[in-house]
Amino acid sequence: MAKILVVAELGSGALKKTTHSAITFARTAAQGTGGSFDILAIGRGAEVAASVLGTFGAGSVLIAEDPYVADYVGERYSPTVASVAKSGGYDVVVITASAFGKDLGPRVAARLEAGVASDIARVETDGGKLSYKRPMYAGNATATMTVNTSIQVVTVRQAEFEAAAPSGGSSAQSKVGVERQPSGDKVEFVAFEESVKSARPELTEASTVVSGGRALKSADGFKTVLEPLVDAFGAAMGASRAACDAGYVPNDLQVGQTGKVVAPKLYVAVGISGAIQHLAGMKNSKVIVAINKDPEAPIFQAADYGLVADLFKAVPEFADAVKKAKAEG
Amino acid sequence: MKILVPLKRTADPDNANKIKIAPGGAKVVTDGLEPKPNPFDEYAVEAALRLTENGTNPKARLAGDSVVVATFGPKEASQTLRQALAMGADSGLLFESTDDNLDGDLVARALAKVVEKEKPDLVVMGKQAVDGDSNQVGQILAERLGWPSATFAMSIELSQDKKSVIVGREVDGGVIKLKLTLPAVITVDLRIVSPKSITNHVTPATHNYQEGARYAPLPMIMAAKKKPLAEAPFASLGADGLKTSYVKFEAPPARKAGIKVKDVPELVQRLRAEAKVL
Ligand SMILES: Cc1cc2nc3c(=O)[nH]c(=O)nc-3n(C[C@H](O)[C@H](O)[C@H](O)COP(=O)(O)OP(=O)(O)OC[C@H]3O[C@@H](n4cnc5c(N)ncnc54)[C@H](O)[C@@H]3O)c2cc1C
Numbered sequence: 225m226a227k228i229l230v231v232a233e234l235g236s237g238a239l240k241k242t243t244h245s246a247i248t249f250a251r252t253a254a255q256g257t258g259g260s261f262d263i264l265a266i267g268r269g270a271e272v273a274a275s276v277l278g279t280f281g282a283g284s285v286l287i288a289e290d291p292y293v294a295d296y297v298g299e300r301y302s303p304t305v306a307s308v309a310k311s312g313g314y315d316v317v318v319i320t321a322s323a324f325g326k327d328l329g330p331r332v333a334a335r336l337e338a339g340v341a342s343d344i345a346r347v348e349t350d351g352g353k354l355s356y357k358r359p360m361y362a363g364n365a366t367a368t369m370t371v372n373t374s375i376q377v378v379t380v381r382q383a384e385f386e387a388a389a390p391s392g393g394s395s396a397q398s399k400v401g402v403e404r405q406p407s408g409d410k411v412e413f414v415a416f417e418e419s420v421k422s423a424r425p426e427l428t429e430a431s432t433v434v435s436g437g438r439a440l441k442s443a444d445g446f447k448t449v450l451e452p453l454v455d456a457f458g459a460a461m462g463a464s465r466a467a468c469d470a471g472y473v474p475n476d477l478q479v480g481q482t483g484k485v486v487a488p489k490l491y492v493a494v495g496i497s498g499a500i501q502h503l504a505g506m507k508n509s510k511v512i513v514a515i516n517k518d519p520e521a522p523i524f525q526a527a528d529y530g531l532v533a534d535l536f537k538a539v540p541e542f543a544d545a546v547k548k549a550k551a552e553g
Numbered sequence: 554m555k556i557l558v559p560l561k562r563t564a565d566p567d568n569a570n571k572i573k574i575a576p577g578g579a580k581v582v583t584d585g586l587e588p589k590p591n592p593f594d595e596y597a598v599e600a601a602l603r604l605t606e607n608g609t610n611p612k613a614r615l616a617g618d619s620v621v622v623a624t625f626g627p628k629e630a631s632q633t634l635r636q637a638l639a640m641g642a643d644s645g646l647l648f649e650s651t652d653d654n655l656d657g658d659l660v661a662r663a664l665a666k667v668v669e670k671e672k673p674d675l676v677v678m679g680k681q682a683v684d685g686d687s688n689q690v691g692q693i694l695a696e697r698l699g700w701p702s703a704t705f706a707m708s709i710e711l712s713q714d715k716k717s718v719i720v721g722r723e724v725d726g727g728v729i730k731l732k733l734t735l736p737a738v739i740t741v742d743l744r745i746v747s748p749k750s751i752t753n754h755v756t757p758a759t760h761n762y763q764e765g766a767r768y769a770p771l772p773m774i775m776a777a778k779k780k781p782l783a784e785a786p787f788a789s790l791g792a793d794g795l796k797t798s799y800v801k802f803e804a805p806p807a808r809k810a811g812i813k814v815k816d817v818p819e820l821v822q823r824l825r826a827e828a829k830v831l
Contacts, residue, residue: 295729298692299696328692330693333658334661340658340687340689340693340796343686343687361581364804365574365802368799369800371797372795407701407702411702413730417730418727419728468743469764476726482743490830500567529811529820531814
């Protein structure tokens with residue numbers, strides 16, 4: 225009978241789709257244990273988000289909106305989340321393992337003396353007891369783990385928990401007060417420097433991802449060679465660490481063990497060698513295509529379809545062919 | 554300014570695909586893989602060194618500055634500390650334990666004890682260990698200490714008076730800049746080792762560091778052998794108890810072998826007819 229608290233993620237005042245994965249976890253865990261779940265919206269925009277959050281079948285939606293928690297600062301969010309979790313008698317606090325959840329989850333756990341299951345790929349509810357599967361060693365081992373404390377904190381991998389769809393109805397809403405801690409006053413939010421926004425789908429939500437590597441050679445290479453292919457597919461754009469480090473694309477496009485984990489229907493790797501850190505972030509994609517001029521590149525071992533070719537020739541041709549195929553329907 | 558950098562040694566992360574699962578799934582076997590410092594921890598050492606030196610003379614810490622490295626691990630983990638000392642850290646602390654007896658929460662509680670003793674102004678650490686990939690120790694440590702913190706740092710600017718830092722955090726959709734009053738905890742991301750990621754107002758603004766963590770030159774390796782390295786049992790820290798249990802390990806399902814296509818038309822044809830993704 226797990227009682228679960230979902231912490232919603234808000235960004236620039238709006239509800240983020242990452243939240244829907246944590247809701248899927250909550251539904252699964254609640255169903256498997258005969259329990260229930262509530263959702264906490266904290267931050268700027270919480271009140272507005274609450275009405276949307278109320279359509280997912282939660283028992284109630286809790287709202288914490290206050291200038292103290294306007295922008296995300298871990299030290300300012302953790303006391304309120306922990307206090308809501310404690311006073312509400314929750315067994316599990318769940319957040320999606322985005323940059324937000326990875327930062328906040330362990331902080332909340334520390335305040336609750338709770339164990340953390342990080343970045344889990346699955347929840348199991350055998351005998352009403354929760355256990356978790358999580359990848360380790362760059363995805364080369366899958367561990368089954370349990371949390372031994374009476375209250376548990378879980379962060380879930382967005383790529384592995386399908387976004388929840390609304391189930392209708394509207395949950396009860398209630399406001400909660402904001403708690404503070406001294407370290408919250410020793411952090412000052414200076415700025416959020418947003419990367420250039422693109423009209424493309426989010427990397428972690430797209431059904432097709434086209435990623436480029438070092439071989440694209442420059443920001444211009446991404447723009448003129450890769451982007452037409454990305455847009456022919458209507459895909460999200462990703463990249464290897466090497467391409468991000470070199471400044472060809474923003475850092476938050478990095479796919480991999482230490483960047484974003486994706487599992488789209490189609491993943492196209494262009495000029496990426498397939499280092500294990502990269503594979504860890506995309507090998508659960510349904511169909512993988514690799515284009516690389518080196519027939520020995522490790523990416524081919526993960527690819528369903530490999531094309532040994534110079535990308536500067538093959539990619540424009542591929543983009544045209546995809547456009548044509550899409551036009552034909 | 555004194556900086557504490559916690560280190561973990563990991564089985565050669567570039568060959569993590571060569572790990573084995575023990576029969577019955579009781580544990581992960583890393584035999585034959587060379588122990589290497591967790592890359593993010595190496596980056597943390599690099600960041601700590603850059604904060605405490607004039608980049609044009611990277612062999613010496615600035616007057617009054619020091620970098621202490623600490624690890625929890627078997628006796629051989631002193632090797633990892635020596636490597637950090639050879640990069641330029643001043644002293645090392647080894648608290649002997651085995652990895653099986655640690656989880657993120659316990660490591661954080663033990664580190665809090667080390668902080669109590671060492672009284673650093675700043676803890677700089679990796680955002681995650683690339684074997685367990687838990688990404689939680691820095692966050693837990695900061696909350697336990699009641700110190701301000703910034704995770705996933707790609708840039709650090711130390712104020713002239715060394716009383717605060719402005720940290721650029723790599724997050725979804727951009728970079729969040731936070732100003733922290735010291736003492737504080739910072740966890741570093743990959744880009745912290747780019748040429749201009751660290752500002753300390755001593756290293757000239759025109760100075761470009763080499764990308765990545767520095768290599769230790771031979772004389773520094775020799776000198777590191779004489780640097781202080783204290784050893785004590787983990788139990789001496791007075792932190793114990795695990796909040797998580799690892800029950801079983803499995804190999805992930807293997808992908809079925811793919812094929813090579815001869816050209817773009819064949820690729821497109823197969824994506825349509827066979828894979829049905831186009
Ligand atoms: C701590 C740590 C964490 C890391 N995390 C990540 C991570 O999360 N994600 C990640 O991606 N990496 C990560 N890495 C880096 C990883 O190890 C590799 O270095 C990186 O993925 C390589 O990027 P790449 O494939 O673009 O470049 P390279 O390895 O240089 O590969 C370029 C490829 O392009 C091919 N090529 C060159 N020219 C052409 C052409 N004209 N046409 C076609 N093909 C061409 C080459 O054959 C080669 O295979 C991490 C490393 C460390 C140490």
